[in-house]
Amino acid sequence: MRSCRGWAPRESTTLRTDGRLLTCALLVASAALVAGCRQDMHDTPRYETFEANPNMADGRASRAYPAGTVARGQLRDDEYFFTGKVNGEFAAEFPFAIAAADMARGQERYTAYCTPCHGQLGDGKGMVVQRGLRQAATYHQDRLRDAAPGYLYDVISNGFGAMQGYAEQVPPRDRWLIAAYVRALQLSQNAKVDDVPAADRGKLDAPAASHAAAGEPAPATRAEH
Numbered sequence: 496m497r498s499c500r501g502w503a504p505r506e507s508t509t510l511r512t513d514g515r516l517l518t519c520a521l522l523v524a525s526a527a528l529v530a531g532c533r534q535d536m537h538d539t540p541r542y543e544t545f546e547a548n549p550n551m552a553d554g555r556a557s558r559a560y561p562a563g564t565v566a567r568g569q570l571r572d573d574e575y576f577f578t579g580k581v582n583g584e585f586a587a588e589f590p591f592a593i594a595a596a597d598m599a600r601g602q603e604r605y606t607a608y609c610t611p612c613h614g615q616l617g618d619g620k621g622m623v624v625q626r627g628l629r630q631a632a633t634y635h636q637d638r639l640r641d642a643a644p645g646y647l648y649d650v651i652s653n654g655f656g657a658m659q660g661y662a663e664q665v666p667p668r669d670r671w672l673i674a675a676y677v678r679a680l681q682l683s684q685n686a687k688v689d690d691v692p693a694a695d696r697g698k699l700d701a702p703a704a705s706h707a708a709a710g711e712p713a714p715a716t717r718a719e720h
């Protein structure tokens with residue numbers, strides 16, 4: 496009504512129902528109608544999930560799931576892929592072949608989730624460790640070099656000691672890809688000349704030599720943190 500006040504006829508004694516008053520009355524009536532609808536939509540006549548329902552024998556509006564119900568995509572019956580174990584032992588192999596694109600994704604996921612603590616080299620000197628957080632493990636130790644891929648997957652999934660697990664944030668396949676990248680990091684910091692096929696060993700010095708010849712700096716051997 497307040498908004499109609501300004502439209503009131505100046506000479507109130509005449510009491511004419513002119514067009515403006517009629518418009519005003521219609522506006523008020525339709526506003527009341529709209530308000531009614533709005534309330535109805537807020538409180539629709541249906542049962543909410545977990546609401547009590549006296550019409551059901553067990554008094555619940557929601558039906559219980561039949562025994563053994565599994566949400567679509569949540570069966571997870573592949574022990575190897577989802578737990579990293581085969582017959583209860585940590586799997587000694589990756590559950591699928593790791594292609595170059597997989598390794599690239601593993602690196603990208605590792606960089607997002609693990610470098611803050613473990614560093615780009617996996618030496619446990621990530622940025623938050625440099626800023627005072629607890630020292631993270633270095634991957635460049637014999638025990639972890641010898642650890643089965645399934646063990647790395649398990650640590651990433653469930654955590655280890657002071658480290659939290661990443662099962663909530665990182666889906667299983669990505670966890671395997673991160674494990675593969677950790678393995679690659681281990682190799683990168685512990686490669687021996689014998690690891691290079693004999694036919695290629697002669698090329699080992701070649702890149703540095705060609706860079707020097709072209710007057711370019713040699714490629715960095717250690718990534719920056």
Ligand code: HEC
Nearest residue numbers: 608609611612629630631632650651655656657658661673
């Ligand atoms: C918030 C810091 C932090 C992040 C992020 C983190 N870690 Fe760790 N990680 C640690 C710490 C700390 C330890 C040592 C825990 C201990 O010894 O109690 C550790 C230990 C480990 C170990 C060694 C387990 C062992 O047997 O000694 C592995 C492998 C590992 N982390 C992998 C990863 C991977 C892969 C990621 C990324 C998905 C990751 N971590 C993310 C802090 C972190």
